[in-house]
Amino acid sequence: MNGFADELNSYNPYNIGISANRSCLPGENFCLNPNNFLILVVDDNNQNLQLIGDILEEAGYETTFAMSGKRAFDRIQTAQPDLILLDLMMPVMDGLELCTQLKANPVYRSIPIIFLTASTEKDDLVKAFKRGAVDYITKPFRAEEVLTRIENQLLLRMQAQQLQQLAQQEQEKAIQLEATLQELKQTQIKLIQAEKMSSLNQTIAGIAHEINNPMSFISGNLDYVGRYFQSLLSLVELYQETYPNPTPEILQHQEEIDLNFIVEDWENLMQSMKHGANRISQLMLLLRRFSRLDEAEIKxxxxxxxxxxxxxxxxxxxxxxxxxxxxxxxxxxxxxxxxxxxxxxxxxxxxxxxxxxxxxxxxxxxxxxxxxxxxxxxxxxxxxxxxxxxxxxxxxxxxxxxxxxxxxxxxxxxxxxxxxxxxxxxxxxxxxxxxxxxxxxxxxxxxxxxxxxxxxxxxxxxxxxxxxxxxxx
CATH class of the missing domain: 3.30.565.10 (Histidine kinase-like ATPase, C-terminal domain)
Structure with missing residues (x-):
């Protein structure tokens, strides 16, 4: 338990220390200093207030008093106590009603309430616990019992608050770990992005190299093909003018190859080939523009x-x-x-x-x-x-x-x-x-x-x- 005790002690808002003269949790080395705690005592009987006040002040607690539920609520709003001793039976606003109001308010819900009562009826005690009480003290008061019950509740509250602080610390660590994990994921995405872009650039560079050279030959040679075909067509036309009556073999071959269709269609073929070559060149240009191989900067x-x-x-x-x-x-x-x-x-x-x-x-x-x-x-x-x-x-x-x-x-x-x-x-x-x-x-x-x-x-x-x-x- 010493390791856990040391960790709790490091998150101590109440100056808890090791002391033989202070109240401690059983089995633990954590003790409370009464001087650091404010206790509100609420009772419509002045003698009870005096008696409880003497017990608490002698033990070193800071105290404040109220003789009605309404005044008690005003005091709580002015200075929030660490614990409330609350009389069960009071006129106008009794202890049960005040307890109900406090437990319904998130600001005051965690304040431990110990009821003061002369009644030992189980029904009254059950009502008190149902409204949110953590303990009760019966009248007439015995100093040892009063102090023991108060100390137990304050130590338990301190322990709960310290554990809550530890839980909050762990939650913050978890949030930091989650943020780190997200950063790692983003870094991984960037690495994958960089690798994909590098691969894409290399691929496009290879495609451009492999396609540009053949496309240069194709684009350049298409003009020559057009001129050569025009020259051959001129020669055929010259033969037809010079020899208007060809042999039957030439006539037959002319029909087989459908010379008239070739003459009509060759220009369409040339235009479609040029269009295809231009289209390929355009696509390559778009790919180069898209990849921006040499442009990693803003533009x-x-x-x-x-x-x-x-x-x-x-x-x-x-x-x-x-x-x-x-x-x-x-x-x-x-x-x-x-x-x-x-x-x-x-x-x-x-x-x-x-x-x-x-x-x-x-x-x-x-x-x-x-x-x-x-x-x-x-x-x-x-x-x-x-x-x-x-x-x-x-x-x-x-x-x-x-x-x-x-x-x-x-x-x-x-x-x-x-x-x-x-x-x-x-x-x-x-x-x-x-x-x-x-x-x-x-x-x-x-x-x-x-x-x-x-x-x-x-x-x-x-x-x-x-x-x-x-x-x-």
Whole structure:
């Protein structure tokens, strides 16, 4: 018990110490000093007040007195006692009524109340205990009994308060540990984010290297192919003019290859090949812009243009699938200023949110196809909003809303969707990091807000708010 005693002693508001002359808990080395305690004595009999007062003052307690329940309540509000000795039977407001009022008040509920009574009727004592009394002392008073009962209750109260302080200390430690755990999780997310971005950059760099060289050959050679074909066509036309009556073999071969169709279609073929080559070049340019391989710092960007670039990258996912028609994208862009932000990170957050919307529509198409009364739709809204805080300071935000008419999110799940590693997908098909990373980017990196409004079967709306300065507007 000594170890526990030492710990309790370190949280001692009452100057508890080791003393042979002080009252102690049985089996413990903790003693109380009566000088540190205020006791309120309430009795309508002046002789009883005098007698109790002498006993307490001789023992070293500080005392205060009241001869009625009302005056006692006033005294308690002025100076809260550590213990109350309360007469059971008093006019106007008896001890039971005062005890009931005190126990109903959270401020005074913990004050131990010992009833003073001349009655030994069990019914009266039961009523007293039911109202919140901790003990009783019968009249006539015996000094040893009075002091022992008071000391026991004060020691018990001290022990309870000290244990409460220890519990509070442990709770604070638990809160600190939880905060540390959250910091570790956030650090882990950052590490995973950095690793994913590093892997993405390497992948894009490799793709760019592998595709750019062949695309340069293709794009450059298409012009030569066009000129060569035109030269060959001119030669064929010259032969037709020079020899208007070809041999039967030439006529037959001309019909087999459908020369007239080739002449008509070659320009379409050339245009489609050029368009395809330009499309590939455009996609590579978008990928390079998106990844910002050499730009880890803050920079100015156009959010509307960034969203368009992302939609271009996600175009394949938006097309018709086995279970659903193509996803309609409705763009309601407002007039936005260019903002200074971590553009690459913010792009990834928007990709994550749009991917989630697409996956929600896919899930609904597979599991609740009959519920698609309207085509699968994603609506993207951007705008500028201004707000005033409690100090009337104005803040500007870029508002981005990404809404889908997918399967929605159940209310009990919504508080968890931004938690790291939380996912409703089957094992192996989701990391549970997409929304957590988006939250990290929007809230932590950009000091913005990311929230969700959703209802099962009705869809989900993700709301992003990115603050920006007046200088951008």
């Amino acid at each position: 100015s960007t156009d959010i509307n243009q960034d969203i368009d670039n992302i939609l271009t990258i996600l175009q394949k996912k938006l097309k018709i699938s086995e279970h659903r028609p193509p996803i309609q994208v409705i763009k309601a862009y407002g007039e936005l200023p260019r903002i200074t932000c971590y553009a690459s990170q913010l792009n990834q957050a928007l990709v994550n949110l749009l991917n989630n919307a697409i996956e929600a529509l896919d899930e609904k198409a597979q599991t609740q196809r009959h519920m698609f009364q309207e085509p699968p739709t994603i609506k993207i809204t951007t705008d500028v909003v201004c707000r005033q805080d409690t100090s009337l300071a104005t803040s500007n935000f870029i508002l981005i809303k990404i809404a889908d008419n997918g399967c929605g999110i159940f209310p009990e799940i919504q508080p968890k969707i931004f938690d790291p590693f939380f996912t409703t997908k089957p094992v192996g098909s989701g990391t549970g990091l997409g929304l957590a990373i988006s939250y990290q980017i929007v809230v932590k990196s950009h000091k913005g807000n990311l929230s969700c409004v959703s209802a099962p079967g009705e869809g989900t709306q993700m709301i992003v708010e990115i603050p920006f300065s007046d200088a951008n507007w």
